[in-house]
Amino acid sequence: MQDKTIQFNTNSDGTDTAGIRALAKASKIAKKYNISDMSTDEINEEIAESRK
Structure with a gap:
């Protein structure tokens, strides 16, 4: 059975941006x-x- 949840990871260089904070x-x-x-x-x- 396939899991239907939306899963994602963020990979970042540690830069603090508005998008990452959001x-x-x-x-x-x-x-x-x-x-x-x-x-x-x-x-x-x-x-x-x-x-x-």
Whole structure:
């Protein structure tokens, strides 16, 4: 069975950029609200519900 979660790693030379900070903040927020392991199907369902 294939895991449908979106997984990615960031590789950086340590340079602090706005983009890296944004990804780190988004990751922290996702963990705080226990949504960091949502599948793409679950994400799409949430988006569809919010558009109703």
